[in-house]
Amino acid sequence: MNIVHERAPGLPCVIMRRMSKVQKRGGISGENGLESPSRPPLLVYLQGLLPSLNPTERLIAEFVLADPERILSSSIAGIRNGSGASVGSIVGFCRTLGLKGFADFKIALARELAQGGLPGTPVGNGEYSGASIFERVFYCHAQSLTETMKINRPETLERASRLLQAARRIEFFSIGISYPVAYTARSKFRMIGLPASTEFDSHLQLMAATQLRKGDVAFGISCSGNTRETVECVEVARSRGAATICLTNSMKSELVRHADLALYATPGEVKYFQAPLASRITQLAVVDALFVAVALRHKNRTAERLQDSARELLKRRLA
Numbered sequence: 001m002n003i004v005h006e007r008a009p010g011l012p013c014v015i016m017r018r019m020s021k022v023q024k025r026g027g028i029s030g031e032n033g034l035e036s037p038s039r040p041p042l043l044v045y046l047q048g049l050l051p052s053l054n055p056t057e058r059l060i061a062e063f064v065l066a067d068p069e070r071i072l073s074s075s076i077a078g079i080r081n082g083s084g085a086s087v088g089s090i091v092g093f094c095r096t097l098g099l100k101g102f103a104d105f106k107i108a109l110a111r112e113l114a115q116g117g118l119p120g121t122p123v124g125n126g127e128y129s130g131a132s133i134f135e136r137v138f139y140c141h142a143q144s145l146t147e148t149m150k151i152n153r154p155e156t157l158e159r160a161s162r163l164l165q166a167a168r169r170i171e172f173f174s175i176g177i178s179y180p181v182a183y184t185a186r187s188k189f190r191m192i193g194l195p196a197s198t199e200f201d202s203h204l205q206l207m208a209a210t211q212l213r214k215g216d217v218a219f220g221i222s223c224s225g226n227t228r229e230t231v232e233c234v235e236v237a238r239s240r241g242a243a244t245i246c247l248t249n250s251m252k253s254e255l256v257r258h259a260d261l262a263l264y265a266t267p268g269e270v271k272y273f274q275a276p277l278a279s280r281i282t283q284l285a286v287v288d289a290l291f292v293a294v295a296l297r298h299k300n301r302t303a304e305r306l307q308d309s310a311r312e313l314l315k316r317r318l319a
Helices: 003-010 013-025 040-053 055-066 068-072 077-084 087-096 102-114 135-151 154-166 176-191 200-208 228-239 281-297 299-314
Strands: 170-174 194-198 214-223 243-248 262-263 269-272 276-277
Touching: 013 269, 040 055, 040 102, 040 135, 055 068, 055 077, 055 299, 068 102, 077 087, 087 102, 135 281, 154 200, 154 214, 154 243, 154 262, 154 281, 170 176, 170 200, 170 269, 176 194, 176 214, 176 281, 200 228, 214 228, 228 243, 243 281
Parallel strands: 170 194, 170 214, 214 243, 243 262
Antiparallel strands: 269 276
16 A cells, blocks of 8 residues: 555645655755664654653654654644644754754655554554454554564664673663563573673662673663663763663663663553553563574574573473
């Protein structure tokens, strides 16, 4: 289905003409365009920015994400009325995304939707309105995984996996409901012989951070990216010379600021009784990708270690 043609009647002619020029060039005009190779898709990028936006910017972002197609045929005044934000705030919001203004924002959005960009999470709307709660939750997770794949550059994942592989010591830092992801990561990498560890207590984590040196890797995991204890550990480890990696759902956060390499997991928020709970499935998927990348570089050694572990663990199984 050609999405551009379906949307064309609702787009001003000038937008369609400019969008056509952009498509011929293969990207958005301007050096800061979101379609440059270093930027993720606009809608996914916007979802990743949500936790770090101020209240006014968040109103605009949520209005856009609720129905991206509506934005293409809306004027800036219509968005002002719908979101409650001022015209100046809307223009500033577009510039926050690296675009020159509202017109460029609409061009970028139109181009992304034309290429099959995800128009937000339609849980409770459209074809999913009659779905069971199980189907809706599974759909949300599937969509979050797809967005997570888009938002991470393959070369960044490759660099992170090589850092982990070569590390003298790997220390995972995380607390709260992100801690199980850190514990799972530590367990996986230990299975293939990597020197990975993590502490449950935040004070012990800080002590571990002070002991890291050049050649070590500090890996911080936080959904918000602003968890004080996790950010502090990564900051201290970096000051001691350790390489730092982070995994977060927030693209502009303190944790990202202190990381040499940043990996992202899209929020994947599912609302239960009006309370949004961010899924950790996308974080686990990123960990799995890193694990497989490291394991496949030494297939024989990995297979041997896994077989040794399995052989001993089988002795502990009940008959």
